[in-house]
Every structure is written in structure tokens, then in C-alpha cells.
Amino acid sequence: MRHLQPHIRYFIAVAEELHFRRAGERLHVAQPVLSRAIRQLEEQLEVVLLQRSRRHVSLTAAGRVFLEECYLAREAMERAEQRAIKADKGEAGRLIVGYTDFAINGVLPSLLATFHRHLAEVSIDLVRCDSHEQLEAIEGGRLDVGFLTGPVSGAGLKQVTVHEAPYMVVLPSHHPLAELKSVSLKALSQEVFVLGNVHTWRHFVSQIKALCFEAGFIPRVVKEAPNSDSIFGLVAAQMGVTIYPDCDLNHNRRDIVLRPLAGTKAKLMTEMVWSSSSTNPVVARFVDIITQTEPVVEHRQN
Amino acid sequence: MRHLQPHIRYFIAVAEELHFRRAGERLHVAQPVLSRAIRQLEEQLEVVLLQRSRRHVSLTAAGRVFLEECYLAREAMERAEQRAIKADKGEAGRLIVGYTDFAINGVLPSLLATFHRHLAEVSIDLVRCDSHEQLEAIEGGRLDVGFLTGPVSGAGLKQVTVHEAPYMVVLPSHHPLAELKSVSLKALSQEVFVLGNVHTWRHFVSQIKALCFEAGFIPRVVKEAPNSDSIFGLVAAQMGVTIYPDCDLNHNRRDIVLRPLAGTKAKLMTEMVWSSSSTNPVVARFVDIITQTEPVVEHRQN
DNA sequence: ATGACTGATACCTTTCAAGTATCAAAAAAT
DNA sequence: ATTTTTTGATACTTGAAAGGTATCAGTCAT
Numbered sequence: 001m002r003h004l005q006p007h008i009r010y011f012i013a014v015a016e017e018l019h020f021r022r023a024g025e026r027l028h029v030a031q032p033v034l035s036r037a038i039r040q041l042e043e044q045l046e047v048v049l050l051q052r053s054r055r056h057v058s059l060t061a062a063g064r065v066f067l068e069e070c071y072l073a074r075e076a077m078e079r080a081e082q083r084a085i086k087a088d089k090g091e092a093g094r095l096i097v098g099y100t101d102f103a104i105n106g107v108l109p110s111l112l113a114t115f116h117r118h119l120a121e122v123s124i125d126l127v128r129c130d131s132h133e134q135l136e137a138i139e140g141g142r143l144d145v146g147f148l149t150g151p152v153s154g155a156g157l158k159q160v161t162v163h164e165a166p167y168m169v170v171l172p173s174h175h176p177l178a179e180l181k182s183v184s185l186k187a188l189s190q191e192v193f194v195l196g197n198v199h200t201w202r203h204f205v206s207q208i209k210a211l212c213f214e215a216g217f218i219p220r221v222v223k224e225a226p227n228s229d230s231i232f233g234l235v236a237a238q239m240g241v242t243i244y245p246d247c248d249l250n251h252n253r254r255d256i257v258l259r260p261l262a263g264t265k266a267k268l269m270t271e272m273v274w275s276s277s278s279t280n281p282v283v284a285r286f287v288d289i290i291t292q293t294e295p296v297v298e299h300r301q302n
Numbered sequence: 303m304r305h306l307q308p309h310i311r312y313f314i315a316v317a318e319e320l321h322f323r324r325a326g327e328r329l330h331v332a333q334p335v336l337s338r339a340i341r342q343l344e345e346q347l348e349v350v351l352l353q354r355s356r357r358h359v360s361l362t363a364a365g366r367v368f369l370e371e372c373y374l375a376r377e378a379m380e381r382a383e384q385r386a387i388k389a390d391k392g393e394a395g396r397l398i399v400g401y402t403d404f405a406i407n408g409v410l411p412s413l414l415a416t417f418h419r420h421l422a423e424v425s426i427d428l429v430r431c432d433s434h435e436q437l438e439a440i441e442g443g444r445l446d447v448g449f450l451t452g453p454v455s456g457a458g459l460k461q462v463t464v465h466e467a468p469y470m471v472v473l474p475s476h477h478p479l480a481e482l483k484s485v486s487l488k489a490l491s492q493e494v495f496v497l498g499n500v501h502t503w504r505h506f507v508s509q510i511k512a513l514c515f516e517a518g519f520i521p522r523v524v525k526e527a528p529n530s531d532s533i534f535g536l537v538a539a540q541m542g543v544t545i546y547p548d549c550d551l552n553h554n555r556r557d558i559v560l561r562p563l564a565g566t567k568a569k570l571m572t573e574m575v576w577s578s579s580s581t582n583p584v585v586a587r588f589v590d591i592i593t594q595t596e597p598v599v600e601h602r603q604n
Numbered sequence: 605a606t607g608a609c610t611g612a613t614a615c616c617t618t619t620c621a622a623g624t625a626t627c628a629a630a631a632a633a634t
Numbered sequence: 635a636t637t638t639t640t641t642g643a644t645a646c647t648t649g650a651a652a653g654g655t656a657t658c659a660g661t662c663a664t
Contacts, residue, residue, distance in 0.1 A: 002346060003307050003309060003310055003343075003346075004307065005305050005306065005307045006652085007305065008305055008379075019610085019611095020610075020611055020612095021609090021610070021611085029653075029654095030653065030654055030655080031610085031611075031612095032611085032612075032613080032614095032653085032654075032655085033652075033653055033654080034611095035611060035612055035613085036612090036613095036652085036653090037652090039612090041305075044304060044305075045383060045386055045387060046387070046390075047386050047387055047389075047390040048390070049386070051581070052610095052611065052612095053611095053660090053661080054609095054610065054611065054612095054659075054660045054661050054662090055609080055610065055611090055660080055661050055662065056610095056661095057610090057611085060390075060581065061389055061390075061392075061395045061396075061581065061582045061583055061584065062386050062387075062389035062390040062395070062583070063386075064389075064395065064396070065385050065386055065388075065389035065394055065395050065396075066382055066385070066386035066389070069378070069381055069382030069385050069386070070382055072378045072381075072382070073375060073378035073379045073381075073382050075378075076371070076374050076375035076377075076378040076379075077310075077375045077378075079371055079374075079375075080368055080371030080372055080374070080375050081347060083367050083368070083371050084347055084349050084351070084364050084365075084367055084368035084371070085347060085348070085349055085364075086367075087349075087363055087364035087366075087367035087368070088348075088349040088350070088362075088363075088364040090363075092367055093363050093364070093366065093367050094363075094366070094367075279353070279362065279363065280363045281363055281364070282363065308621085321641085321642095322641075322642055322643095323640090323641065323642085331622075331623095332622065332623055332624080333641085333642075333643095334622080334623075334624085334642085334643075334644080335621075335622055335623080336642095337642060337643055337644085338621085338622090338643090338644095339621090341643090354641095354642065354643095355629095355630080355642095356628080356629045356630050356631090356640090356641065356642065356643095357629080357630050357631060357640080357641070357642090358630095358641095359641090359642085
């Protein structure tokens, strides 16, 4: 209401009251002000909006149409004000969220659903993006929040662990080690590995390699694959074995076998990361809602 | 654009240029004007919309949201102006159209479709209403245009005949007169009649009675029915015969027979009627389009 | 006829929006 | 490091336009 042009506000009042003096009282304005405002409006539009005899005021056909449209314009303006205020409090606007395959196949959907339930007026832009690219984008302000594979380092970044998945050994069905209930890292020292492409799976692959190194061997990688399906396919084709975080999706395949990885407490950490210097108020609301609603594993800060 | 509050216009320009001086040039306004306008806007909303360092201007999250909503408000305001101008020329707005059963079962649908093709921005309110009620409503300004059964009388009313239907005699299938190719009025003098209810079918019934009177007899009416289906049903039930205007719909029934009414040139006239003193500019456009596009039977004026 | 009511008009007052000049800070050029 | 340029903010002045008062001129009811 505040930011609608006075002429329009005056027209609405007169059109509703169909009476200049009463409209004036309603607006706390003298009657001649309205006579003049309506005349100017009509001159500018070159359209007669109100038919006034000395005794009676009525809307013309054009006036009726204009009134209806003025209502819509007024609503649009009020909505603009309300949404700006909400956006300032982080209750409206846009949030650009990055995610990895591990995140989108894991906890992310339910987290986003929770957030949407709380703040439906925020629209979320989802961007598929590798972990290290996400970190750069967050520092560069191109991404508001990232869901990525830890560990995370970087000044000015905050993080919360939203999920930690134990590792599983993935074997072809008829592999000798498939007999065991669980497989230790040591038992894999002579195996050949299928792993994800180093460029896009940088974080995950380096963790697997570090695990093997701790166990006293360097894994022999015979194949690199660009995505999860390829990795499982290559294992099924008996090209090698692999290590993969535990998640429901894996267990559906027939031609491969998963066994818990014994002898390590390492897990694949999925972290929610954001910049402490973010200018988007939605970020704080998002983080608050996620951490307060969902049972989060751990809370750390850089 | 003209009727949007200056503050909003200024904000849009600065938000688009992200530069106060350039925005000022675009608006033909000095730069300090914009500094002040934006500050006032922010004070009123209690929201920072633009982040300005001494060297760089950028939108805050709230500013982005507000800008998007301002675009919508601006469009709404522009639309209001355009629609008012169009309404004044009769190219937008509302038209209240009355119709009878004869009209809606006859030419009216195609006439309305033609009009809608020409002026889609006019919304038409259709009102089912008897002929004499329509005439009253048109004179009282409650109806813009009527499609009704003639003849029409009334000062200040204009009319165009949009359809004239020859009369048919409606007989039960096994009636003796059904043998004839056509049936004269005289042949019906000894028959009993099923006719429409006098109140709602006033015009039509009085015409039928007048026809009979001219032919030298007064029809014996044994049944009055409220609608067309009832009339046909009662004829099929051999309660009597009737006279009805020719239209495609009638010929679908099996249990009745229609024969042309011989010995008269009288026809059922469907008239488009409107007030010559109508204040709705759409009326003139409507009449123009109907009379110019459709092959109209006859043109008369009171 | 008369008085009450209502919108338009003329005229005056005030407000506030726009312009000018200038400042202060930051980036770019030297 | 210093100077120049760029750019938004501020202080002050001016003027147009918005608002108020008084009044007029029809219209309607009594």
C-alpha cells in the first residue's frame, strides 16, 4: 500500500466509496485533492474512469476494468514489500546448493524436504558438482551451501557432518573373499582395484588410497571409471574389486557382493559446508533448520 | 511505467545498472536523487536492498527478491493502464448477454465464438432469461445485449434479426396428419395443443396463438409445459400436437414427426437487442462484429 | 421555493522532490 | 608513493506539485 502511487490509491478509494467526500475522509485527505487526482489520472490515460453527475458517482466500463487491475497491481506491490522483508530475514529468496552423487543418493533429499516444509518460499537451485569444485564455488560466493565428501579445509568455511557411511568391500559374486563375513584391508593387498576417476572423485579416491597405505600397501588400480554404475559394472565383469561407502542402493545388484570392511574405523563423511562470510541470509536459516531438525552426527567448525 | 511510484522506478534502474550515475542518466535525473530515493526506500522497508562500497554496487539477497517482485508489480501497473485504454475502446471488459432457449440452441454459440475470436479480452457473462425479462433488463441497464424472440418494442432499443426459423408442426408418429408432406394451419383447427408455459414462453406462445387466430380458430391447449423437452415428450405421449420452430435438434427424435407448416409466411425471429443509450463501449464493438461477420437476415431499428 | 448535499474550481500554503556543489574514499595511473 | 579519476553520500537551495481552505454551482428532497 505504502509504495503504490497516490493517484492509484485515491482512485481505488473513490471507486469503492463512489463518493468523493467519504473517500477523502477514509484517506484523511480533503475532497478537492481527489477531484484533482482523478481528473489528472483520466487526462493521463485519456480515458474517463468515473461518471459523475452533480449528485451521483459511478464507474464507467473502463473504470471497472481499471479498478480490477489496480487491485492486482496493489497486491503485487504489497507482495514485493513483504517478500523483501522476508528475504532479509532469510525466509524467502533463492539458495544455490551443490551436491555430490553420495549426497543425492543419501541424506540430501530428506534434508531438502525438511527445509522446504519450514520455508516453502525459498526456491532451491541444485547444482551437481564435485567436492573440490564445490569448495571453490563456496569460497567464491557462487554456491551458498555444499553437500560434499570430507575432509574439508579452507579458511572461512563452516561445516556440519550430515552423514557418515562405513566402507564396504565390493567383490564379484564368485570371488574367494566373498566367502567371508567381513573383509579386512590387509586381505585386499594383492587384489587389483577398480576406482573412480581421480579428477572428479578426488576426495573419495584419495581416502581409499590413504586407507590402503595405512594398512601397508599401495593399491594397484587397473581401471578408472567415471561414475558409480561403471565401477559396479567393472567389478561385476571381474576386472577387480573396489571399496565403496555403504548405502541402500548398492544392495540391489545380483552380480556383486558387499562385505563390511574390517580393520578400520574410517568412514565416508558427507559434510554440509557453507561460508561464514555468506551474504545470503537464507544460509543461516537453512543451517539452523537442518541442524535442529535432523539428527546430525557431529558438529565441527574450522 | 507512468504510474509506478518513482522510488520503485528508481530502484529498478539502479538495480539493473548497478551504478548510480548511469542509472541517473538513463532516468534523466541527477545522481543524488537516486542515492536519496534508495535510502528512503530502504528506511521504509527496513531492509538493505543494495550493498554499496565506495566503488561497487551490488544487490543483496533481499534486493534481488525485491527487484523480481518489482518487475511483476510494474507489469501489473502497465497492464492496468493498457486494459483501461482498451476497455474504453470496447476491446476489453465484460459483456452481460441474455439468451433464450431458442437462441442458445440456434445461432448464439457461433456468434459468441466469432466475437471471442475478434476480442478475446472481453469476458462474456451469459444469463438465461426469458424474452420479456431480457427487454426489461436491457432498458434497466442490467443487461448489455439480449438474444430473444421477437417482436421487440420499446423506445431506445436497437435490434438486428440474427435468425428466422420457419415453423414446423410436431405430431406423434402415428398421427393421421403425419401422412402429409406439409400441414396447413387450417388442418390443425380441431387438434388439441401442447404449448409452452405462458409465463416463461410469453412471446412464442402468443405468436402461435395469433397464427391460429389468423387461420380462423382458437387453439385448444390441453397441456402447458415448462421446457422444450417436456413439450416433445407430451406430443410423443399423444397428449396433443404443437408448433415449433425448425432447428436441427428436433429431427433426432424417433417418436415424433415434423412437417412444415403450410399456409403462413410467419417465422420465429431471434433478435439481437441492445440499448441505444448503453454506456458500455463493448456493446458497439459486439454489434459491429456480429453484423459485419455473420450473414444477418435483416436490419431494423426502432 | 428553499436548504442540504456534492463535486468542481480558484487560490493559497507547504512539503518534498530534484538540482548544484562538494566531499570522501577507493581504485587506477603515473 | 603520489596524483588523478571515479563514484556514492551529504548539505544546501530551489521550484514544482501536492494538499488545504473557501466558495461556487448544480441537484435533489422537502
